[in-house]
Amino acid sequence: MNLFQSLIHTLKFILFTALLFVRPVIRVGCGGIAGISLFCTLFIFTFMRQETTPLFAFLWIGLGMTAVLWLYDVLIMLVAPDGFQLIFMV
Numbered sequence: 001m002n003l004f005q006s007l008i009h010t011l012k013f014i015l016f017t018a019l020l021f022v023r024p025v026i027r028v029g030c031g032g033i034a035g036i037s038l039f040c041t042l043f044i045f046t047f048m049r050q051e052t053t054p055l056f057a058f059l060w061i062g063l064g065m066t067a068v069l070w071l072y073d074v075l076i077m078l079v080a081p082d083g084f085q086l087i088f089m090v
Contacts, residue, residue, distance in 0.1 A: 009081070019072075027071055030065045037062035061079045 040058040044051055077086055 014069055016076065016081065019076050019079065023072070023076065027069065030031045030069050030072075034062045034065035034069070037065065 037058045040061060041055060044055045044058065048055075080086060
């Protein structure tokens with residue numbers, strides 16, 4: 001293994017550690033926003049059917065935050081060290 005490859009592995013490990021350290025904060029923040037937005041979507045769909053603008057806004061925000069959570073986990077898995085098994089608690 002040459003110097004360049006070992007530098008890449010070291011940088012990937014530092015990035016992996018930083019992303020894994022920040023993951024609970026991202027999970028609570030984005031998960032909370034997604035949950036509230038999807039709850040508001042159901043509320044608007046149930047009680048205010050004539051209002052479509054906030055319905056679609058809350059729906060897209062909820063789905064977008066869910067996608068951010070998923071993509072964040074994918075990013076962590078991409079920079080994980082070789083042979084490292086990730087088991088996430090939901």
